[in-house]
Amino acid sequence: MTTIKAGIIGTGFIGPAHVEALRRLGNVEVVAVAENGQALADAKAKAMSIPKAYGDYRQLLADPEIQVVHNCTPNHLHFPINKDILAAKKHIVSEKPLAMNSGESRELVRLAKESGVVHAINFNYRYMPLVQQAHQMCVAAGDVGRVLAVHGSYLQDWLLLETDWNWRLMPELSGDSRAVADIGSHWCDLIQFVTGLKIVRVMADLVTIHKTRKRPKAEVETYAGKVLQPEDFEDVPVNTEDYGSILLEFDSGAHGVFTVNQCAAGRKNRLYYEIDGAKCALVWSQERPNELWIGRREGANQVLMKDPSLLHPAAREYAHYPGGHNEAYPDGPKNLFRNVYGFIAGTRPGGDFATFVDGHNEIAICDAILKSSRERRWVDVEY
Numbered sequence: 001m002t003t004i005k006a007g008i009i010g011t012g013f014i015g016p017a018h019v020e021a022l023r024r025l026g027n028v029e030v031v032a033v034a035e036n037g038q039a040l041a042d043a044k045a046k047a048m049s050i051p052k053a054y055g056d057y058r059q060l061l062a063d064p065e066i067q068v069v070h071n072c073t074p075n076h077l078h079f080p081i082n083k084d085i086l087a088a089k090k091h092i093v094s095e096k097p098l099a100m101n102s103g104e105s106r107e108l109v110r111l112a113k114e115s116g117v118v119h120a121i122n123f124n125y126r127y128m129p130l131v132q133q134a135h136q137m138c139v140a141a142g143d144v145g146r147v148l149a150v151h152g153s154y155l156q157d158w159l160l161l162e163t164d165w166n167w168r169l170m171p172e173l174s175g176d177s178r179a180v181a182d183i184g185s186h187w188c189d190l191i192q193f194v195t196g197l198k199i200v201r202v203m204a205d206l207v208t209i210h211k212t213r214k215r216p217k218a219e220v221e222t223y224a225g226k227v228l229q230p231e232d233f234e235d236v237p238v239n240t241e242d243y244g245s246i247l248l249e250f251d252s253g254a255h256g257v258f259t260v261n262q263c264a265a266g267r268k269n270r271l272y273y274e275i276d277g278a279k280c281a282l283v284w285s286q287e288r289p290n291e292l293w294i295g296r297r298e299g300a301n302q303v304l305m306k307d308p309s310l311l312h313p314a315a316r317e318y319a320h321y322p323g324g325h326n327e328a329y330p331d332g333p334k335n336l337f338r339n340v341y342g343f344i345a346g347t348r349p350g351g352d353f354a355t356f357v358d359g360h361n362e363i364a365i366c367d368a369i370l371k372s373s374r375e376r377r378w379v380d381v382e383y
Helices: 014-023 038-047 057-061 075-087 102-115 129-140 179-195 331-345 356-375
Strands: 004-009 028-034 052-054 068-071 091-094 119-121 147-155 199-207 212-216 233-237 243-250 255-261 270-277 281-285 291-295 302-305
Touching (some): 004 014, 004 057, 004 331, 014 028, 014 068, 014 331, 038 052, 057 075, 068 075, 075 102, 119 356, 129 179, 129 270, 129 281, 129 291, 147 179, 179 199, 179 243, 179 255, 179 270, 199 356
Parallel strands (some): 004 028, 004 068, 068 091
Antiparallel strands (some): 147 270, 199 243, 212 233, 270 281, 281 291, 291 302
């Protein structure tokens, strides 16, 4: 099997997760990392045992050895760096969001098509075994029947306190939407993937719970070992949403609703959905990823445990361990990258991964949600 050489731009939380997932594939070698400055790049490369370190991502793009580039930078850098990767004719895996708005993402879709390279976006939750099972039950096998309604939520508590601070709170770095764009986009992509339906209209209510937050006056690392005092903070106005509830209409005529909240105490990363079908209902939660609840009117309800022998054949290949051996968050991106790199190598001709088109679609939904909340009305999604 030919080894494919990859490079990573950005080494925050998600960059090392990409590196770990790629190393599990066996046919991918991460040969370079790029960061903002040579000293940081050197330190990150050493920590992850990566041979090459570049203090400017353009140097990484100029490296002829690198065939695939993973863009793991903060949101505001996704659009310009993705453009440069496409111009360098490298295959690309981008973190979400694809860009800061649908105008930018639409341009990236066009450039990706013109470049002819393989392009993917990390909607990793699609690739969990029981999500694939739900997709097969909804779309391929018809087990669920006509989708009547959908509801769910994505709840976190990492921004519960007014002293909680992160670059994602700054629109110039994260975008005009925060909770919806950051986590709601995952929920919308997952629902569209599982059901095969497309969101066409939205009605949104977005709320900023903490209209002022307290930002540390210096980097948090500066205060290592110190209990922060009131004088260590400065008040900063916040305009992006902490909470949102959104009514949905799908192209089939079905309706739904979902809630996002990054101030939900005790909820660490609870992505949850229920699909109510004419034949049965499906429920899945990211925090209990090895269970799929199946509800029936005329029969016993069931909890399907993740077990390859019990799954639809097309979902079975996403479960790599026997029943009772749990698979979780790190396995989603690994399965996605397996599909992407298999497509590049010609061993997986199906191209079963989320592309820049999917990334653009989610930004178009976010733009419609923002417009709906501002204008207090139903808004069509302009793909």
